[in-house]
Amino acid sequence: LRQCSMCDGAELDGHKTYFTNVVVEGLAADGGLYVPKKGFPKISKKEWLRLVSMTYPERALVLLEKCIHPLDISASDLRTMILKAYGSNFSSERVAPVKHLIHNQYVLELFHGPTASFKDLALQLMPQIFAHCLPPLCNFLTLVATSGDTGSAVLSGFCQLTGADRHRTGVLVFFPEDGVSEIQKLQMMSHKAGNAKVVGVLSDFDFCQKAIKRMFGESGLTGSLAVEYGTVLSTANSINCMGSVVYHASAYLDLCRDGVIGFGEPVDVCIPAGNFGNSMSAVYAKQMGVPIRRVISASNHNRIISDFLTTGEYDLRGRPLLPSHSPAIDILRSSNLERFIHHLILNVLVLLMKNHCEKCKCLLLNNCSFNKTSGGFIPHFGVCEAVYLHYIVELLAH
Template sequence: MFHVVQHQPVRLLTQTNLSSTWLKLMLSRPTALVWIWKSWSSSHSLVGNKNIILMGPPGAGKTTVGRIVAQKLDRPAVDIDDDVLEAAWNTSVSDKLRDVGSEQFLEEEGKALLKFSASGSVISLTGSNPMHAASMQHVKRSGIVVYLDVPTAVIMSRLQSMKVDRIVGQAPGVSLKDILQFRKQFYQRWHDIRVLCAGGVSAEAVAEKVLDAVKRYQNSQLETFVSTRSSRSEGSTGRDSDKYFSDVITEGLAPDGGLFVPQRGLPKFTAGEWQSLIEASYIERAQVVLERCIHPADIPASKLAEIIGTAYGENFTCSRIAPVRHLAGNQFLLELFHGPTASFKDFALQLVPHMFAYCIPRSCNYLVLVATSGDTGSAVLDGFSRLHDTDKQRIAVMNFFPEDGVSPIQKWQMIGCQKENAWSVGVKSDFDFCQTAIKQLFTNPDYTGFLTVEYGTALAAANSINWARLLPQVVYHASAYLDLVQQGTIPFGSPVDVCIPTGNFGNILAALYAKRMGIPIRRCVCASNENNVLTDFIRTGVYDLRARKLIPTLSPAVDILKSSNLERYLYMIAQEDGQLVTHLYDQLENQGHFQLGRDLLGRLQQDLVAGWCSEEECLAAIHSVYSTTGYILDTHTAVAKVVADRLQDRSCPVIISSTAHYSKFAPAILRALRIAEINQSPVSQLHLLSSYGPLPPVHWGLLETLKKRGHEDHQVCAADMSVLMSHIETLIQSHFMKVL
């Protein structure tokens, strides 16, 4: 065992000198004693006897930051290089590496760390320690591992100034940049906390960030959730009533009918932190953002990294996951259709099922209920079908969709995505009925209680009313902006507009959240089709459903009159006034309309502008873009393109969310492009489109799904709550064992 060496440039009070200092102060300055004792107990209560373990690449500043953190906490500081390895080897680390080579060095370094033990210290690891699994398991058991995440370009610059041109594990012919990138997988595996360290930030500032991050890690009660219909004075009334991320992902809807939101709001990133992600991959950006939004007590960082890697590693046809493509002028397309079911819903629904399976208790079965206007259904079915078999035995999905309110290909796809734990039911009504019915089921305690007692089954939601659905969408809006900076289109800090085809308000809300978190979005453009209730609302402040009937259009995902996630946005701009939100939605429910006050409307219009697009304009936009660029827009993206053309003031770039692949709407696309008569099967329509060599190509995953399972049957039911409840119970009976 190695002795801990204490670096003490300034010491206020340590465990070793506590008794003598106490005696002197008792005799001379009893008031000072009280102050110093409080200071000591406060700093030591932060992590108790745990170590704070700093990890990161060489040049990250671990030693310097570790000494500052140790001084601030009045704890011993240990540098593994200086205090452990060189003491054990009686030679410098660089000489050891030169003498034995990388492979043996890693083994001997790991053995030395296995013999090391300390408590209540701040430990700075070597850059290569994380590459030795056994020793990292040993050291991780003693404390909290903090990853100092410094951009590779900054590390390269620092190492160059230090005249370091080779590091441990770097084989001949492998560049320094490549080995630094290779090492990231080990840092991802072991860290409990990540601290972004932008270039130019002082070691003192990094040390403060480390302390803040440790405080957050130690106190999950800072990150509770409340309903949009709760007042500020209510908040959390006690530990038993607190709601955490693992609760809201399973419960979906708040008990009072409102939607869950973080009590303290979303985390804010500094400009430097965002800039540190410019060169990062999409998966790396997702990990950083989601780690800050999901407390590690709910999902540890290493598990979250595993889930993100599973969701985006191989399931997307484009390696960039959500690429940004230049369309024309200063318009750009954010392509969100490269997932397995060809829509933006895949970004959340390849991720959420694995989060859900991790968070739910093992003692209960869960039935996930979904209402969809088109894309959500197949995305949910596909996502939950990718769970491990043991999870599929306790998690089932039932998807309700308007039988005649989705495109033929969307229907084929939803039917084709049915699996052993996932079913689709067509409802003889519209999406609003399906969504309202599910809300009523969740807020019916007699029915939910019956399912729990009789079948040991709880209900859960995977619609965009579920908070976990929104978080992955925040990531791609932030990533799109960073891509424009990376491409040299704009300097960081220069604003952009985003234009999003909007029905249920979830996607555009995610962009508004990204703006609140520090992405320089100037304004969000809400694009509606002929169901333009949101356009009217944003322009006037009046949300009026009286005398409105849903109009089936060529862009069915926007065919929504009651936009659920709008409630979250109103809660945000109303400064968390749940009583006001409750009043507004009671009015909507009872009278069919509500109106915002002048102040609230003013805040809304600082964020949002809106327009709408007719069916003829939608088809004309598809034809025009194809004629001039060879690129095919889907019907929803075309709606956004029309509105962007109309409302864009040309003073800054606009990012148009391309929310689905045109393959899902082949009949409308064929009609817009004036190609052929469309009285063919969905598979034939896709083959016909493919013969024209379109850009982007026909979505192969969708084509394969339609080929294999396009003719399977599905259930259809009347728009009656009792009928829906009967279907749910039948599914539970067939999939889950009855509780005896």
């Protein structure tokens, strides 16, 4: 996967950005999130059918080999990482089993990992990939903002590193002091690994996330860490989606294996929407060829994504964060939604260009403006139309 910053859709400074760069850097130099330059690789129906009878680790290996060049991580090394990530540390042999709920509704169980967080599916693997890609003779400090799920999972994942990898890799987790569930707060606060620390912040998740992005932009801080401590800042955001793509694909393949559907029959996927990373992973799985018809974003009463997809406006001005019984999705600044808009803009541009439409001249929205303005944006009507055409949002009251 070639990568680019979503701020302008271009490779920075004319330099090609590859997988290893993205893993180590986390954020692009211009502050944008990385996105696959040409999307995720498309897999043929014949290839998908071969995966139906495979185990979860076997499926993960095939899918991730499509995304990671062997010069970045060899097939044998990747296989070792996957077997370690999805082994006895999960309470289910199927890793992420699909269970029948009622009628034509099925539930994907993502709580069988070591911390019972859905983030375990990505973060038992990501630290191994991160350690593999690190350049020599330098230490790395990974900054993490969490509303609960990511924090405990990233601590568990990085504590599995051993030897020099563990010595060179530190993790600093920021969480809202009063904005995570009690059990996840205890999981984080009781973590004893020497390469990881947690910090409770007297604010909300959005503040934690914004503070980390600001740290990356402070040249005085990053320069001092590099010169005085030989340490470079990183963040885990940009590659977590790959592990999540696997379980969306695996869930569909399980339904095929169990005779619930035949391959090619479309399904709708309903996902609780906080930072929108899980939903974005389902979109990427669809890009790879999983027959997902609609991604349904389920919101609590903060409903920022619900309102955006129904009104076309993302406006945070005067909008307080409302605490709920689902604190993991008590989020107003959904950073991964920017990835979604980036891809929609590119798709709409292609359609407009094909139709030689003059309206394409108006489509100049810079995705980074979301972070630079006073707290909102209204994308071009073509982007909003694309949302309605391809995705549906439903508000599920808690």
